Amino acid sequence: MSGDRKSYYVVGGEYADASFAAPAPGKALERHGPFDEKAAFDFWRSITGRTVDNALVRYAIAIETDEDRRLWYVAGGEYADATFQTMAENKPLEIYGPFTRKAAMDRWRSMTGRTVDSALTRYSVEHQNDLDIRRLLGG
Structure with missing residues (x-):
């Protein structure tokens, strides 16, 4: 900016x-x-x-x-299907942070690298003002 x-x-x-x-x-x-x-x-x-x-x-x-200086989070986890609207059964929404943007991106890369073989696992980097738990949980 x-x-x-x-x-x-x-x-x-x-x-x-x-x-x-x-x-x-x-x-x-x-x-x-x-x-x-x-x-x-x-x-x-x-x-x-x-x-x-x-x-x-x-x-x-x-x-x-x-x-x-803004706060960022990494959110996601294993979803029920490829619509990525609902978490898989017995799988919680995972939220990590807060981080700086760079640290959040580094954490996101690390997590997505470890879960690359799971087509139903997805993580995103969310700004503190956009961290909408209801949207992330599919509600």
Whole structure:
């Protein structure tokens, strides 16, 4: 959405190795902000200047929009038939969340990947304002 407000964060810290995939043992990744764009860049430049001698320290600027702050859910499960209107007998509607949009999409991909062989199992990503339990249950 083009009207989304953006917040900028400086994230990072000391990592376990040069893959920069996991924090060093006993360390947690840092998150500084929120900043406007210029303040985030200025803070990033300051903190990277102080840590330049440690090759395992890395910081980056992360952007968060209003869309990222909205709540999302993954809903679905096994349905009675291919109309996807009624849950299968003794199968509840499954609802997972809340998540950020990205985390909801990641969860949805994971769940649909595990259930790809079941033609009657379906999940969808639902925005908090559109999470209509009656519709999802076929009512």
